[in-house]
Amino acid sequence: MNMTALPFDLQLLNTLAALLLLLSFAMLSQRRIVTLINLLAVQGALLCIATLLLAWRTGAGHLYLSAGLTLALKVIFLPWLLHRLIRKLGVYWDTEPLLNTTGTMLVGVLIVVFSFGLAQPISALASTATRNSIGIAVAVVLIAFLTMITRRKAMSQVVGFLSMENGLFFGAMSATYGMPMIVEFGVALDVLVAMLVLGVFFFQIREQFDSLDLQHLESLKEDQ
Amino acid sequence: MTQTLHSPLLLCLLLLTAWGIVGLAGLIRPASVAFAGRTLFPLGAVCGAAVAYVAATSLFAPAEQIVLSIGLPDLPVHLRLDSLSSAFLFLLGAAATGISIFAAGYFRRGEGTPPGLMCLQYHLFLASMGFVLLANDAYSFMLAWETMALSSYFLVTTQHRIPEIRSAGFLYLLIAHIGAIAILLSFGVMQGGSWQFTFDAMRAAQLDPAWATSAFLLALFGFGAKAGLVPMHVWLPEAHPAAPSPVSALMSGVMLKTALYGMLRVTFDLLGEPVWWWGLILLALGLFSALYGVIFAAAQTDMKRLLAYSSIENIGILFSGVGLAIVFAGTGMRIAASLALIAVLYHALNHAFMKSLLFLGTGAVLHATGERNLGRLGGLIHRMPWVAWLTLVGALAIAGLPPLNGFVSEWLLLQSFLFASEVPQAFVNMLLPLGAALLVLAAALAGYVMVKFFGVIFLGQPREAALQEAHDAGIAERAGLAWLAVGCVLLGLLPAQVIALLSRVIQPLGFSGLPLDDGSWWLLVPLPQRQISYAPLVFFAVILVVIVLTIAAVRFFYHQRVRRSDPWDCGFGRLNSRMQDTAEGFGQPIRHLFTPFFAMARELPSAFDPAPRYRVVIGDRIWRGLYLPLGRLVRRIADAVAWLQQGRISTYLLYSFVTLVTLLALML
Numbered sequence A: 001m002n003m004t005a006l007p008f009d010l011q012l013l014n015t016l017a018a019l020l021l022l023l024s025f026a027m028l029s030q031r032r033i034v035t036l037i038n039l040l041a042v043q044g045a046l047l048c049i050a051t052l053l054l055a056w057r058t059g060a061g062h063l064y065l066s067a068g069l070t071l072a073l074k075v076i077f078l079p080w081l082l083h084r085l086i087r088k089l090g091v092y093w094d095t096e097p098l099l100n101t102t103g104t105m106l107v108g109v110l111i112v113v114f115s116f117g118l119a120q121p122i123s124a125l126a127s128t129a130t131r132n133s134i135g136i137a138v139a140v141v142l143i144a145f146l147t148m149i150t151r152r153k154a155m156s157q158v159v160g161f162l163s164m165e166n167g168l169f170f171g172a173m174s175a176t177y178g179m180p181m182i183v184e185f186g187v188a189l190d191v192l193v194a195m196l197v198l199g200v201f202f203f204q205i206r207e208q209f210d211s212l213d214l215q216h217l218e219s220l221k222e223d224q
Numbered sequence B: 001m002t003q004t005l006h007s008p009l010l011l012c013l014l015l016l017t018a019w020g021i022v023g024l025a026g027l028i029r030p031a032s033v034a035f036a037g038r039t040l041f042p043l044g045a046v047c048g049a050a051v052a053y054v055a056a057t058s059l060f061a062p063a064e065q066i067v068l069s070i071g072l073p074d075l076p077v078h079l080r081l082d083s084l085s086s087a088f089l090f091l092l093g094a095a096a097t098g099i100s101i102f103a104a105g106y107f108r109r110g111e112g113t114p115p116g117l118m119c120l121q122y123h124l125f126l127a128s129m130g131f132v133l134l135a136n137d138a139y140s141f142m143l144a145w146e147t148m149a150l151s152s153y154f155l156v157t158t159q160h161r162i163p164e165i166r167s168a169g170f171l172y173l174l175i176a177h178i179g180a181i182a183i184l185l186s187f188g189v190m191q192g193g194s195w196q197f198t199f200d201a202m203r204a205a206q207l208d209p210a211w212a213t214s215a216f217l218l219a220l221f222g223f224g225a226k227a228g229l230v231p232m233h234v235w236l237p238e239a240h241p242a243a244p245s246p247v248s249a250l251m252s253g254v255m256l257k258t259a260l261y262g263m264l265r266v267t268f269d270l271l272g273e274p275v276w277w278w279g280l281i282l283l284a285l286g287l288f289s290a291l292y293g294v295i296f297a298a299a300q301t302d303m304k305r306l307l308a309y310s311s312i313e314n315i316g317i318l319f320s321g322v323g324l325a326i327v328f329a330g331t332g333m334r335i336a337a338s339l340a341l342i343a344v345l346y347h348a349l350n351h352a353f354m355k356s357l358l359f360l361g362t363g364a365v366l367h368a369t370g371e372r373n374l375g376r377l378g379g380l381i382h383r384m385p386w387v388a389w390l391t392l393v394g395a396l397a398i399a400g401l402p403p404l405n406g407f408v409s410e411w412l413l414l415q416s417f418l419f420a421s422e423v424p425q426a427f428v429n430m431l432l433p434l435g436a437a438l439l440v441l442a443a444a445l446a447g448y449v450m451v452k453f454f455g456v457i458f459l460g461q462p463r464e465a466a467l468q469e470a471h472d473a474g475i476a477e478r479a480g481l482a483w484l485a486v487g488c489v490l491l492g493l494l495p496a497q498v499i500a501l502l503s504r505v506i507q508p509l510g511f512s513g514l515p516l517d518d519g520s521w522w523l524l525v526p527l528p529q530r531q532i533s534y535a536p537l538v539f540f541a542v543i544l545v546v547i548v549l550t551i552a553a554v555r556f557f558y559h560q561r562v563r564r565s566d567p568w569d570c571g572f573g574r575l576n577s578r579m580q581d582t583a584e585g586f587g588q589p590i591r592h593l594f595t596p597f598f599a600m601a602r603e604l605p606s607a608f609d610p611a612p613r614y615r616v617v618i619g620d621r622i623w624r625g626l627y628l629p630l631g632r633l634v635r636r637i638a639d640a641v642a643w644l645q646q647g648r649i650s651t652y653l654l655y656s657f658v659t660l661v662t663l664l665a666l667m668l
Helices: A008-029 A033-058 A061-089 A101-125 A131-150 A154-176 A181-209 A214-220 B002-006 B008-025 B033-058 B083-106 B115-134 B138-159 B163-190 B199-204 B209-227 B236-242 B245-270 B276-299 B303-330 B334-369 B385-398 B405-422 B428-458 B465-469 B475-493 B495-509 B536-558 B583-593 B621-644 B649-667
Strands: B064-068 B077-081 B598-603 B615-620
Touching: A008 A033, A008 A101, A008 A131, A008 A154, A033 A061, A033 A154, A061 A154, A061 A181, A101 A131, A101 B649, A131 A154, A131 B649, A154 A181, A181 A214, A214 B649, B008 B033, B008 B064, B008 B077, B008 B115, B033 B083, B033 B115, B077 B083, B077 B115, B077 B138, B077 B199, B083 B115, B083 B245, B083 B334, B083 B475, B083 B495, B115 B138, B115 B245, B138 B163, B138 B199, B138 B236, B138 B245, B163 B209, B163 B236, B163 B245, B199 B245, B209 B245, B209 B276, B209 B303, B236 B245, B236 B303, B245 B303, B245 B334, B245 B495, B276 B303, B276 B428, B276 B583, B276 B615, B303 B334, B303 B405, B303 B428, B334 B385, B334 B405, B334 B475, B334 B495, B385 B405, B385 B428, B385 B475, B405 B428, B405 B475, B405 B495, B428 B583, B475 B495, B475 B536, B598 B621, B615 B621
Parallel strands: none
Antiparallel strands: B064 B077, B598 B615
């Protein structure tokens, strides 16, 4: 695709998409949990800007609302909640991930290639201005998944989960200019509730095992 | 409104819904035995009688169907009432009436599940059996079928605090579900690529023979598991004794028949023309079940287990009749097939009445004495004359003695076996008479079993002192027993009328019915060209006359009075109630003759043992030879699969990730 042929706002949107992907990689490699949460907040902010841009471009009123929702939830509330949690729980570092950082990054690169290959036929069908970003959205989802797989601490996994939700949101926006309002509200509520429930779980897990390391959960498995 | 009243299907629907409402009403006062017993079960019985009445009238109406758009979108419920459904609905309604009347007086406080909840499960069970019979598409059929299995599972495990009952319930549920899967697969094959799961589409589908055969075999496995056909019978002798007696009566009398209905529906209706050799499989399984069931029944010492094995025998008889009908229909012998089918339907109806009657009789005995073990019963005819005499009717009927109903259907089935020599296939026409011989053997042994059943429980001396306090059943229980006993007698005395009705039932399956001789209402001539006939009323009259003459002869010519004296005691002089023939003793010749059938473990005392003990444990060879190895195999596979369960969250996430990526890659 010829970048310069695109109007300025779309170029901006593509840049934002690229930044989103970059942030995903940053999260994949980051082991400090405080930074991880900050990265998540930045990702949310980028998402919010992208939504605003798209709302301005298409004139779709409900996108403004969903941008506001993103701002309130993903940029302000959830990062604040997570920060509060890690302060209370005292976990600042994740241990060495199961696969070393270099290897994880390489797998991430493969995932991006796979995602773009996957998105090609969908992009050809979509009629939205943002169809080029679908590949990025899929990549963000899968890399977030990979983040969850390679981490040991429950907290990092939750951040991965939230990042995955960001990717899904971005995908829906690129493919169809956002989901119906009711669905979006539902998803936002789900994330909120999941976060609260997981928060409770953290405390329970720590109380049980004196640690948030998920390795301890393996002992819950039924013996043969 | 008038339109509604003229539509039997809508009326049936209404009545089945009424059953559901009666059941739900039980939840109003779940702990009250009196409310469920005095109000709800009698209401359920009224509904049952109404179902039987509507079904009987709809035998004369043409088939009708409706489509109700309830449930999931795009999956409306198709219902259809044709004469085959009507016949089985009649069976359901008529048997349920008697059982519900009995149940009104049966349930007591403190039997595990609270009475209100039990009332819900019971009526849900009835309604779901009705919907099984009405369903006209695979979805609603399976829905009703599974509701039936689940509600009966909860009824079986009423006394869920007892571990044996829980494991019996589990075995039942397991086999019911495996069977349901087979039925589901069979429907999947029968839709024949149209992806329409209505029965109409299945009727229209043209299957090639290999697929039709696989559909038939799957249906046989599925319905056979529900019916308790050997070797899928193992749940039956466990579940039937575990359930409360009215539930055992419903399960044995009615639920097993829904499996027969399914088999008939699939074979003769949905698959169109059956292939003749399918019948041989059914015939072999059926005859084996009949013999197996009756031999094990003879060896039992628990009265409900005995009846459960007797149900296996009767299911075997029914399925061998279906097999015979398939052989005849597949070789173009329509009249013979009609005769066999009518015999099957007749026997199904008979068995519903007589087996329910017997199970309810055991229920009354169980409540009066608290004993199921035959070795601790005896002499109850003096304490419980009502129960004893009404049960005797059922016992005579199931033993196949004229003029009761069991004789008629078995006689008809044997008559249809006589057509075997006209089957064009060589060997088959020579082997079929052997089948008839096996059937006669089973019928004769059934008589033996019933002598044991009735004799050990009701005749002789009470084997325990506690039996002296046994009291007769209450008025509701007597009424329920009497309803079923009257059914047995009427079905036995009016065979010509019943057969005329059953001829209508098989017409939609493409059979013409029998060329009945309508000349005399009291004489049954099923096939005029064969010159066979049976006149139950004459038979009955002769029996009555002989009895009256005997009594008269004894009274007036012999010694003219009733003398009471002790039986001859061989000079031993201290006869007590334990010196009677026991259940074990009575079954011993059968155990001896058919030793290869049993897995027996015996402990014989030596002659010098100061405290001699005799112990015999009778096991089922099929359970040890088939089910236990299967269970071990499943466990081994499960252990191997358990390797996947590492207990690590990242591993589970990896599974999801790999699945997701694979699915996405497949999309490319």
